[in-house]
Structure formats: C-alpha cells, structure tokens
Amino acid sequence: MQYHNDETLAIIHGVFPRKAFLRRKCVGKMVDFQMIAANIDKAVIVQSCHFDFNLRRLERYLASVHDGHIEPILLLTKTDLISPDELAKMIASIQQNGITSRVLALSNLTGAGFDDFQQVLVPGQTYCLLGSSGVGKTSLINRLMGRDALGVKTVSETGEGTHATSRRQLVILEHGAMLIDSPGMREIGLLGATDGVDQSFEDILRLAAKCRYADCRHAREPGCAILAAVENGELSEERYRNYLKLKKESDYHALSYVEKRNKDKAFGRHVKSVTKQMGPKR
Numbered sequence: 001m002q003y004h005n006d007e008t009l010a011i012i013h014g015v016f017p018r019k020a021f022l023r024r025k026c027v028g029k030m031v032d033f034q035m036i037a038a039n040i041d042k043a044v045i046v047q048s049c050h051f052d053f054n055l056r057r058l059e060r061y062l063a064s065v066h067d068g069h070i071e072p073i074l075l076l077t078k079t080d081l082i083s084p085d086e087l088a089k090m091i092a093s094i095q096q097n098g099i100t101s102r103v104l105a106l107s108n109l110t111g112a113g114f115d116d117f118q119q120v121l122v123p124g125q126t127y128c129l130l131g132s133s134g135v136g137k138t139s140l141i142n143r144l145m146g147r148d149a150l151g152v153k154t155v156s157e158t159g160e161g162t163h164a165t166s167r168r169q170l171v172i173l174e175h176g177a178m179l180i181d182s183p184g185m186r187e188i189g190l191l192g193a194t195d196g197v198d199q200s201f202e203d204i205l206r207l208a209a210k211c212r213y214a215d216c217r218h219a220r221e222p223g224c225a226i227l228a229a230v231e232n233g234e235l236s237e238e239r240y241r242n243y244l245k246l247k248k249e250s251d252y253h254a255l256s257y258v259e260k261r262n263k264d265k266a267f268g269r270h271v272k273s274v275t276k277q278m279g280p281k282r
C-alpha cells in the first residue's frame with residue numbers, strides 16, 4: 001500500500017494497528033481524547049530534582065501511562081543541582097509513598113547516572129519521554145546521540161517552564177533504541193482511565209479488598225481498611241486523597257464524554273431524517 005501526498009515526499013507503506021497508546025484529556029473545556037503517541041514500549045516519566053519534583057503529579061502520569069498498557073520508568077534529572085543526600089531522600093520518598101516503578105536519576109550536565117539509564121534502553125524498543133517543560137527531555141536525547149541534534153533553550157534565555165520543544169519527534173539511537181521527544185505538558189487530564197488509576201495504586205487496591213463492605217467508597221464507611229491505614233500512618237493521606245481525586249476526575253470526564261457522544265449521535269440521526277424528508281437531491 002502506498003499513499004502519496006502532493007505536498008510531501010513521505011510514503012506510507014502501511015499502518016500498524018494501534019496497541020499501546022498514550023493519551024490524555026485534551027486541554028481546556030472540551031471533553032475528548034488527545035493522542036500523544038501509539039505503539040510505544042515504555043514511557044519515561046521525567047521530573048527534575050530541582051523545583052519540578054512532585055509525587056502527586058508522578059501519580060497522575062503513572063495513571064495515564066498504566067491506562068495505555070505501557071510500562072513506566074521514572075527518571076529524575078538535574079541531579080547536579082542537589083546533594084547526593086537530597087537525591088537519596090527523594091528516591092526513598094517515591095518508594096515509601098508506595099510507587100513501585102523503577103526509578104533512575106541522572107544529570108545531563110555531568111553525565112552522572114547515564115550508564116544506568118542507557119542500560120534500560122533496548123534496541124528495537126520505543127520510549128516516549130514525558131514531563132513538564134524544562135526538565136531536560138531534549139537535553140537527554142542530545143546527550144544520548146552525542147550531539148545537539150534537537151534544539152534546547154538555555155536557562156538564562158528563557159528560564160524553566162518555557163517551551164523549547166514544540167512538536168513530537170522520534171529519534172533512533174545508534175544501537176537501535178527509539179526515543180520520542182515531546183513538548184513539555186502543563187497538565188495531563190484523565191478521561192476514562194479508571195483501570196490506569198487502580199493499577200497505579202496497587203497498595204490501595206490491596207487494602208480495599210479488606211474493607212467491610214464490598215461497595216465501600218472509602219470515604220467514611222465503617223470498617224474501611226483504607227481509612228484505617230491512613231489513620232495508623234501506613235498509607236499517606238496525600239496519596240489516598242490523590243487516588244480519590246484522580247478516580248473522580250477520570251469518571252467525571254468519562255461521563256461527559258459518553259453524554260456528548262450520545263448527543264452527537266442523536267443529532268446525526270436527526271439530520272438524516274430531515275434530509276430524508278427533503279427527498280432526493282435534484
């Protein structure tokens with residue numbers, strides 16, 4: 001199969017069926033999906049040790065990644081800006097929080113931690129870098145490629161938080177691993193990602209199995225094992241609250257999405273019947 005487009009030189013030889021995917025609720029009021037990438041093997045969730053580090057946002061990204069049936073890797077960048085002690089504490093806080101995904105840390109500036117990161121890159125596999133703007137996603141790819149293949153902006157010029165990358169781009173490393181660079185995301189809204197949320201909070205799911213009532217909503221029900229765990233300090237209250245928040249947001253958007261789809265369908269039927277009444281085109 002070959003498709004030609006007059007304005008470009010690209011030839012599409014075939015389209016792979018979409019299996020694993022990364023998507024989010026599109027930004028703004030509209031309730032719809034925005035596809036970020038498809039058929040990737042692993043998502044690298046990047047946070048900078050400097051200012052950007054945030055467990056709640058990490059949980060949000062994890063929910064989205066798990067929902068797309070993709071394995072997450074957590075990567076902390078800019079380790080040169082904090083002490084080894086602070087870094088150790090940061091990594092420990094991720095694990096103590098109940099997040100079990102693999103955590104790596106590196107500095108694009110000094111190259112510390114690079115070997116460990118390169119070890120996880122398997123030839124033939126595709127990795128998508130995700131994270132806020134300015135955390136060093138493009139710098140990481142450039143360093144892996146050994147040259148400034150993609151543009152980054154200097155901190156002095158723009159400061160953290162301004163976008164350097166404006167489109168998604170796939171690069172192939174010399175040894176055959178593929179990396180997708182993406183523009184920094186300000187938000188990653190959840191839509192119908194309940195399974196992804198559950199999968200990201202396995203500790204809470206395990207506790208839920210011990211609640212007295214099967215339909216426990218873990219809000220104020222008696223015999224709730226999750227509330228008991230929060231009470232005795234076994235489960236962090238922030239993590240518990242974020243779990244409820246992400247679930248609620250995901251379900252709420254899913255409901256609006258279905259409603260909108262039904263309305264659109266009804267409208268489509270209406271248009272069809274009106275066109276029919278108007279008779280065949282002359």
Ligand SMILES: Nc1nc2c(ncn2[C@@H]2O[C@H](COP(=O)(O)OP(=O)(O)OP(=O)(O)O)[C@@H](O)[C@H]2O)c(=O)[nH]1
Pocket residue numbers: 077078079080081106107108109110131132133134135136137138139140151152153154155156162163164165166182183184185
């Ligand atoms: N100190 C330090 N600075 C870094 C490191 N990695 C990246 N930077 C700097 O951080 C700034 C942003 O880096 P980028 O690679 O453009 O960040 P990005 O994640 O691609 O940002 P967007 O494309 O906007 O999403 C640049 O000035 C980099 O030089 C690091 O490990 N340590």
Ligand SMILES: [Mg+2]
Pocket residue numbers: 137138139164165181182183184
């Ligand atoms: Mg970039």
Ligand SMILES: [Zn+2]
Pocket residue numbers: 208211212216217218219221223224225226227
């Ligand atoms: Zn409960």
